[in-house]
Amino acid sequence: MKRREFIHLAGLGTGAMMLSVPLLGNDIHPEMLLANPLDVAQKKVLADVALNTARSNGASYADVRIGRYLNQFIFTRENKVQNTTNTESFGVGIRVIANGTWGFASTNDVSTEGIQKATLTAVAIAKANAKIQKEPVDLVPVKGYGDVSWKTPIERNAMEVPISEKVDMLLNANSEAMKNGANYINTALFMVNEQKYFASTEGSYIDQDIHRIWPTFTVTVIDPTAGKFKTRQALSAPMGMGFEYMDGRASSKLQSPGGLIAYTNHYDIVEDATVAALQAKEMLTAKSVEPGKYDLILDPNHLGLTIHESVGHPLELDRVLGYEANYAGTSFATLDKWKTKNFKYGSDIVNIFADKTQEGSLGAVGFDDEGVKTKRWDLIKDGVLVNYQAIRDQAKIIDETESHGCCYAQSWNDVQFQRMPNVSLAPGKEKYSAMDMIKDVENGIYIVGRGSYSIDQQRYNFQFGGTLFYEVKNGKITGMLNDVAYQSNTQEFWNSCVKICDQSDYRLFGSFFDGKGQPSQVSAVSHGSATTRFNGVNVINTGRNI
Known part of the structure; x- marks a missing residue:
């Protein structure tokens, strides 16, 4: 360059x-x-x-x-x-x-x-x-x-x-x-x-x-x-x-x-x-946020990054197996948790799927770089961890009979390997808008856009900021806030998910240059969701921690 x-x-x-x-x-x-x-x-x-x-x-x-x-x-x-x-x-x-x-x-x-x-x-x-x-x-x-x-x-x-x-x-x-x-x-x-x-x-x-x-x-x-x-x-x-x-x-x-x-x-x-x-x-x-527990209303343009870091990466099978340990870490979502068939990754309404066919998404292709026809499959079903992301030489490890079709190389000069497909949160089934969600919150923060973030090498403990923050009191937005970031761990956070807007609010967020591997390669991936609420999440004031 x-x-x-x-x-x-x-x-x-x-x-x-x-x-x-x-x-x-x-x-x-x-x-x-x-x-x-x-x-x-x-x-x-x-x-x-x-x-x-x-x-x-x-x-x-x-x-x-x-x-x-x-x-x-x-x-x-x-x-x-x-x-x-x-x-x-x-x-x-x-x-x-x-x-x-x-x-x-x-x-x-x-x-x-x-x-x-x-x-x-x-x-x-x-x-x-x-x-x-x-x-x-x-x-x-x-x-x-x-x-x-x-x-x-x-x-x-x-x-x-x-x-x-x-x-x-x-x-x-x-x-x-x-x-x-x-x-x-x-x-x-x-x-x-x-x-x-x-x-x-x-x-x-x-x-x-x-x-x-x-x-x-x-x-x-x-x-x-x-x-x-x-x-x-x-x-x-x-x-x-x-x-x-x-x-x-x-x-x-x-x-x-x-x-x-x-x-x-x-x-x-x-x-x-x-x-x-x-x-x-x-x-x-805008006033500075008071630290404490809040109900968070997360816009898809923000939530996509949280999905990427706390679900997309930890469910890459090569990371789970330790292949990425020297570069990007491992995963808390180990095979023993998957084998129990009852590991609660999130609440009952959390359904997260992988999809390489979604039109308009960054990861949409007809076939992956191993010649496998792409598809959609479940990763988390009704809050339970049910699958990972696997390619042809990994699939048998998790009792799959076919590849998931998520193999990719950034160029002809690089060897193809397992990369994250589009990983998305399914919208709610009942009619429910972001405006409806605001009305149902007594003490919360509405967050839009990505910001700085930090997550540990097992993709478990994390902190996320954002672009725009709005205070919500008694069902109304009362003004802008500054210095907001929330802290949680992946399992606690996704189990605090209580409400998801319907399909009409579903939008895509994306990462254009997502790095992985040694030698490092980049790929592009989208994450879809509707506006989603998480109750009782710990919020800190970043201005007071400088």
Whole structure:
């Protein structure tokens, strides 16, 4: 990553996330984002080179991924364009099993000779590793699908939209924020297109075209007299959509408590930036929270992060088994708890599911990077832990007969491994809105947006902040609060869940750069929920703990 790109990202408060992002690829002209270097027929011919070479050299299994990864990032600040980045990464990754052991190699030489050489290297690595392998790799079966394709259902390819149009939109958002009191604003627009071709010795030839988009900003308002400043992050959600996400359709807006606008599957960055400046000004004079026990009303734009950290990560089977211990920790949700079939992860109304098929989500694909058709499955049912997230060489450990279809690699140059699918909280079944929820609370706090957080290495004890906080007294919002964070442990927190709004309030939150593994890789994942209430949660005053 170029230094100037990192500086721009750090200015948005996303630099920490991007530290684990590898070299994005080669800089290219924006028009090249729409080029098509190989058609499907050519990819199949090249894939067969790898598969045949692997078989003839002793591999019992092989898969090949021909990937073209495109990125366009645009950064602005106030009335200036800071940078535009257009990159392409193109190459082939080959994974094999030989003598019961995995081997992997990759190359950016996308030719018959280059692929043959990389395949031979993968086989040699597998055979070398077999000398220390204690047990052979045991894959659950997967159906061969023949020639199939899948594409993110988009209305407008973001890569086709002129950069000038995107820049004008960001600068317009900046201008409106400044008119309404912002002293500073950084905006960014991230667009990703993964063009992936997968083939395996089990008979699948899968072509996929995947699109993701993330608009975001940070608004800062300063009170020079008091020497204070406040920031407000964007309330957007990164999505698995095209540029139509940016059209701000009125039908995609929900009126939330506190006069907030909640965006569902379309977003208006100009409107959000305008409101952000006004809310940041209000935050300057908001009172500081009194520590104590509160009923928390958590908006989906906030709750998604709590789901991600306290449910998504601890139910990754490789983490449960200790494979992540050296990098990101282990999990309190150990296999012995799952085997009891009655471990109460949450209250009876907590139903959390994994889903790689949900339209508009960041994790939506037709097939994972092992050629497994994606699906939905339960993780927590009626509050009870019932399953984990597992791929082909893990599934038998938890008595599954098939992979969950959640294997992913961030590029052709990286080996695929188990990654978090979309993990979401099911909405309530009875008609119930966020406004109804406010009316039912006597002493509570309504929290919107993500903030700073901390969670231990077993994903058990945690603390979460947020973006906006509103005091709720006797069924009404009485004003803004500052310095709010809540503390709990995962099991206590989810067992305090008492009410969930219905499907009409269900929205997606997302993580565009979620890191895991050694060497580290990033992936994108969504978390859906409706507004949810948790009773009697411990709230601290962060201002008093400095």
